[in-house]
Amino acid sequence: MVVLRVEDLVAGYGNLKVLFGANLEVRRREIVAVVGPNGSGKSTLLKAIAGLATVFSGKILFDGVDMTAIKPHDRARMGLAYLPQTDNVFSRLTVKENLILAGYTVPKDEFEERLKAALEFLPRVRAVLHRKVWTLSGGERQMVAIAMAVIRKPRLVMLDEPSASLAPKVAAQIFDKIVELRDRLGLGVVLVEQNARKALEISDKALLLVAGRPVFWGPSHELRGREDLLEVYLGVA
Amino acid sequence: MVPVEVIIDAITFSNLLALLALGLTLTYLTLKVPNFAHGDLVAAGVYVAFSLHKLCGLHPYLAIPAAFLICGIISLISYLLVYRPLWRRGASIVTLMIASIAVEIVLRSGLHIYADALSSHLKTFTRGFSFAWLDRSVEVCGRTLAFVAIASTCTLIAVTVSMYLFLSKTRFGTAMRAAIENPSLASSLGINVDLVYAVSWFLAGALAGVAGVFLPFRMPSDPEVGWEMLLRTFTASILGGLESLMGAILGGLITGFAEVLGIYVLSKPPVSLSTAYRPAISYALFIIVLLVAPGGITSLDWRRLLRGRRK
Amino acid sequence: MIDVLRLLLDFVALYSIYLILSVSLNLEYGYTGIPNFGKVLFFAGGAFVVGAVTARMLAPLAGVSLADYKLRNVVVSSQITSFLSSNPLLSMGVLFLMLILGALVGAILGWIASYPAIRLREDYLGMTLVVAGEIMRRIALNYDPLICGTLGVAVPSPYSFLRGITLDVFRTGFMFGVAMLVWYLAERLAHSPFGRLLRAVRDNELAAEALGKDVVKVRATVLVVGSGMAGLAGALYAFYTGVVHPNDCVPIRTFVVWVMVIIGGAGNNTGAALGSLIYLGVEKIIAIAKYYVHGIPFEINYISYIALGIALILLLMFKPEGLVPERPPQIRPRSEAGES
Secondary structure (H helix, E strand, O other): OEEEEEEEEEEEEOOEEEEEEEEEEEEOOEEEEEEOOOOOOHHHHHHHHHOOOEEEEEEEEEOOEEOOOOOHHHHHHOOEEEEOOOOOOOOOOEHHHHHHHHHHHOOHHHHHHHHHHHHHHOHHHHHOOOOEHHHOOHHHHHHHHHHHHHOOOOOEEEEEOOOOOOOHHHHHHHHHHHHHHHHOOOOEEEEEOOOHHHHHHHOOEEEEEEOOEEEEEEEHHHHHHOHHHHHHHHOOO | OOOHHHHHHHHHHHHHHHHHHHHHHHHHHHHOOOOOOHHHHHHHHHHHHHHHHHHHOOOHHHHHHHHHHHHHHHHHHHHHHHHHHHHHOOOOHHHHHHHHHHHHHHHHHHHHHHHHHHHHHHOOOOOOEOOHHHOOEEEEOOEEEEHHHHHHHHHHHHHHHHHHHHHHHOHHHHHHHHHHHOHHHHHHOOOOHHHHHHHHHHHHHHHHHHHHHHHHHOOOEOOOHHHHHHHHHHHHHHHHOOOOHHHHHHHHHHHHHHHHHHHHHHOOOOOOOOHHHHHHHHHHHHHHHHHHOOOOHHHOOHHHHHHOOOO | OHHHHHHHHHHHHHHHHHHHHHHHHHHHHHHOOOOOOOHHHHHHHHHHHHHHHHHHHHHHHHOOOOOOHHHHHHHHHHHHHHHHHOOHHHHHHHHHHHHHHHHHHHHHHHHHHHHHHHHOOHHHHHHHHHHHHHHHHHHHHHOHHHHOHHHOEEOOOOOOOOOHHHHHHHHHHHHHHHHHHHHHHHHHHHOOHHHHHHHHHHHOHHHHHHOOOOHHHHHHHHHHHHHHHHHHHHHHHHHHHOEEOHHHOOHHHHHHHHHHHHHHOOOOHHHHHHHHHHHHHHHHHHHHHHHHOOOOOOOHHHHHHHHHHHHHHHHHHHOOOOOOOOOOOOOOOOOOOOOO
């Protein structure tokens, strides 16, 4: 069950091209890691899939449907959940209000149930339900963002550097949750990460981007064995 | 004691400004550009009411729905044809401002042409007219009030309450608040941000149109009245804090009262300022706000101020 | 034949004024990125000072009484003009003096405006400058001692020592000469290290500051220079039309200059020159067309304004860089730079 397929994607912003020919495939119950040095186009890839960047050529197929002409909010309704690196929650609102907003596309009668399920999946969020998001710690915020995705019952979740600026212990908790997204909820996950080691550990497949071009695409354990690539591009010993 | 007429003027004028500032802030929240064409939407409302009165004998108050609709549509069209395409091409704030000035020129000239054409068709004056003679008087607490003060106040209250309910209680209203706060996040949650923006622009124009119906009751009107109201609207919006809707309403009320009461006081001895300086009060207020509290009154930390800065 | 020549001279004279204004706006916005929405304010500064000072200054010299100045200003002005007609040296002296004064007043206003211009974000700045211009206009309308309020004031002509077509030729030639001088100065500025500094400030303020450049001072300097140019244009204009009226200095003047700069292409002086030419040319054609079209129940001017607005919008959408796009700076290869 291929949820997402990206073919030869050339993308960027306005007139500027950043990504040159990316290919990847995500199935259900699968985590695909996108790694690479800074500025290699990882975020652009996610943004293009979400509909927030310019696509110059190539195809983005979601459940077999070509998404090029589909607007971002309609892509979200199709089952795509995108968590950007920054501003992925409404800081000035409470956690509950954020979740209500996240439930915008959920049918009224189903919402309470989904909310319960999401809070069950993320007990940390239940604990801070009535606090304003700007008072939360970085880790708690990420949990809220993940809850906002889960509540929509997406088929694919895309996370852009979720562990950035988080303490290692907290980051580990986030990574555990991401694994649960695959194992407990059966979702497809695209994970962009600077922490390449951890990302390769938990993912099934990996895409290595360097300066906008794909240098490796295949099973993660294979990339972990490629000392040459790891050291040169990712600085991972 | 300030004469009743002046109070009526102050109430009506500040209600007008509140409606205008609300619209201006609303469109600013979407594209982050101050819409220089906003004033002319008021003028358009004036002429909708005037035309319906002259052509169909409709009393101006009854023209409110028409003004609401027509001016809303004009504003929406300007969004769809000009601002949205430019926005999508990544235009800068300056470019959008220049575009809004271009729209302003087109609207104002269009109104001039309309006024002239109407004049030759009706064989009557279409500039410098007033609705004051059409107004009713109402007895309140032993004083005679012009009905327009009451009508405009009721309208403002109705608008404020419905906006509040709409934004906080309805699904679409909540989506609007989310889209304004964080458009890309909102759209990744399935909210149609473009629709939100389009509705905002429609509403802004519609509110300006309604204000335009009330305007000729207290001020002689012609196509240039839009530009005259524009700069005062800037003052009102900035006073309220350019990012706050409730602030806009407050800013409009304060600016309106400041201007009308201010010129009344200043036109008496010992200052004896000419009443022609009336708009200058709003301009001066504009400069003062920028110097003292550029974020407007809603940005001030009132608790800290009231405690005195010793914290 | 003389009429055609007059038409041409008129056109060139007006073009000179707008050339100076466009060049000044290009300097501020095209090169330095300051959106000056209040250009008319500085223009008015120069024009108003000429209107307010010239006649009053010359009256005692000409032995003309200044009593009842507001009502009699036209008479006073023509009396001074006939006095000047027999005094070419004095006339030219007054002209130069007033032009310098106009530029100075413009520059001072620019200096005052630089305080908000530096501190405010573009949207606030845009609104502020427009408001400032309107405040100025309102004061001029109501404070009679300035330029006779709603009547406007007549300006004595320093060109009156000439007659007939010679006067027109000389006047236009002089104005065009001044405009060319300003254009030349702007070009020199643009191609100098200072010009590169301006573009650096425009394109990447943070980087420029990190390199130790005083961004605030640069912006202030540019605004002062640009406003001085605008004041100069205003003074020239006052002497050309012979009348200064507050309602000549309405916001639409500023926006006309913006259209010129955008049509021609911001970021280079050739663009400014071209943009002014095209705009004035089109306006002239519409004015001429006005004579030949009858039976329309409204003023043709409004049509030209609508055309202006639509043209501006289309330009912004499809060709925002204008007709003469800014050329990227030439980076010469190492060998040419003479490095070892």
